Amino acid sequence: MxxxxxxxxxxxxxxxxxxxxxxxxxxxxxxxxxxxxxxxxxxxxxxxxxxxxxNQSGRSLRQGTTNIIGFMMQTGTEITGQGDTFFMSVFDGVQAVFSRHQLDLVALLCSSEEDPSDYLRRVVARGFADGLILSATQRHDPRIEFLAERNIPFVTLGRSLTDAGRPWLDLDFEGMAQAAIDRLVARGHRRIAVTRPHDDVNLGYIFVDRCREALAAHGLALDEELIFRSTPNEAGGYQIARDLLALEDRPTAILLVNETIAVGFYQALSEAGVRPGRDIAVIGRYSPQAHFLSPPLTCFRLKLRELGIALAETLLSTMPAFKHHYPQALVNAVWPMELVEGESDALTLDAAG
Amino acid sequence: MxxxxxxxxxxxxxxxxxxxxxxxxxxxxxxxxxxxxxxxxxxxxxxxxxxxxxNQSGRSLRQGTTNIIGFMMQTGTEITGQGDTFFMSVFDGVQAVFSRHQLDLVALLCSSEEDPSDYLRRVVARGFADGLILSATQRHDPRIEFLAERNIPFVTLGRSLTDAGRPWLDLDFEGMAQAAIDRLVARGHRRIAVTRPHDDVNLGYIFVDRCREALAAHGLALDEELIFRSTPNEAGGYQIARDLLALEDRPTAILLVNETIAVGFYQALSEAGVRPGRDIAVIGRYSPQAHFLSPPLTCFRLKLRELGIALAETLLSTMPAFKHHYPQALVNAVWPMELVEGESDALTLDAAG
DNA sequence: CATAGTACCGTAAACGTTTACGGTAGCCGT
DNA sequence: ACGGCTACCGTAAACGTTTACGGTACTATG
Known part of the structure; x- marks a missing residue:
């Protein structure tokens, strides 16, 4: 030595x-x-x-690459409406893929006070990450164009109107809408309510549109007064139930598209003596609480970790340095949700419905 | 030009x-x-x-500093019991402070499959961050010694047994235990159950110990069979309730120390026809669902954003380049929780209790 | 033996900053 | 007129890597 x-x-x-x-x-x-x-x-x-x-700085400086993938998300969960374990689970899957390639995943946290596009601009200018995963995709999302122009690899979790040809993965809201509507109609429901987030997140449009189509296929219309907007949290669900109960002509069933609103929704119903599954059919999204509500919520569940894996693979398949590892990765795909049967949609109506 | x-x-x-x-x-x-x-x-x-x-790489290389603060957390919520909303809110506060100093916060996500110490070792070796915030502090946490030896600025969210003289902030579990026990005893309860996480997270020890002391101050003992361990999630809460209901000599009150277990706990009670606030007194931790349970949960709530601010300030006060900005920052402190009155602890017993 | 080819290795430039050091110009006081 | 001071600015080295390029020694081939 x-x-x-x-x-x-x-x-x-x-x-x-x-x-x-x-x-x-x-x-x-x-x-x-x-x-x-x-x-x-x-x-x-x-x-x-x-x-x-x-030393990462030396290496980055030399080859202009950081070995970091950024996952951009907004702090302040009222915006995203995802359940409490959503991102944790997705991260787990993403990381499982990245760790095979010595890539590090970091969460880029855009504060609720800052404009997401400004934030992204800063991140990019600093050359912080080699690739990006975007969440909370808006219907018109300027971030997409911004990244595309600069040839920065990215994938979005959620579609937008402006992402033609760009890689995205999304939850299969169409599939959920279709399956839920079919299920309810088969049980005799004719007057079905739906929910959507209050803001411009794209899933709202997608979901409601497909519900409308699915109803139309059964010769039914989606009554505009049965589309409930709310903040995607417990309070929003509570409010929706109150509004629903106040209607002259109540729906007999409702689809809740956000994960976290079911608890508040149940509570408002309970206060009014209305019981899911008996007095109204309710179908929602899976959350850790879904099974522990009374009655258990019939809901659509997502394999979050697998979604994370797919996100990571999709991103890597667009990056020259890794694409040969993932030749057949999904570039545009919706991620299926599986139905978890509870008792909240047990209400069956006869033909007179 | x-x-x-x-x-x-x-x-x-x-x-x-x-x-x-x-x-x-x-x-x-x-x-x-x-x-x-x-x-x-x-x-x-x-x-x-x-x-x-x-360019950050150039700057980092030259001055050996990255302007990045890492917040280390475990993915997989079964471990910490804290979910997205908890960390998001804390991050918001942390970021508010860091942005004043051109510091970037990144979440370092340790996968559930990897040993946290190994992960930390890699992070440090790469010179990724100038300072670190550690969460999910274990009772014996090797990460603390590791960082201390290398003179890397850090603060932990949560105490450990091995952090003598090291900066930490923690939730005021003692205060919660004391206030809750006092409150319940004042209402005539003598046989009080408590919960704790299943693993070695330090809060379990702290909480139970203080409950014991608080009871002792009233001349009461903490029955060992009334200390319930569980995973810190809904299923854990459900299990606890089942175990509790199976006891020969049931307690008249219980303290739930984890945020997410209340929902499952309520459900198991409900199935047995036992109603919180009428048949048993329940005090828990605030979660977004707490207010929408039946009856509303009496719980201890935390100002998460402020906690984040304090964490950031504490960390910066230990970093030479910033300490003059935060001369009087808290170095070791517990963070108070406020009582949110619900109806779940309304049960009052007479002297015969 | 000369040549070409191969396998391996050393040298040095380059990445984009920051900063110690030295230099110039102007000004002031004597 | 000269030295010293101040205010400002330019030069170049240094941070720790990667990598293009060239060089050496050996082997194979003619």
Missing amino acids: KEEALRMKGIRRLAQHLDISIGTVSRALNGRPDVNEETRRRVLEAATELGYVP | KEEALRMKGIRRLAQHLDISIGTVSRALNGRPDVNEETRRRVLEAATELGYVP
């Missing part, structure tokens, strides 16, 4: 220790072909022994 | 545009004293005009 200049740092230290050049060390570490297998072995060994880890 | 070499990039481009040296540009941008106020103005102006943003 060379004692002479042990104060050297980084790759130079390692090179000195092995008495070879830093170029060779780098090549050995990065799996380049031009290096003897025996020396490579020695380098690898010495690297773990000395605990050498390449 | 110099057309000659517009293909230059970064600071050089800016310097060329202004016909001054890159050194001066850098000094102007970074608020150094040795620069004419007039030129500084021109530089700043040109910078926004050309949309110049300093």
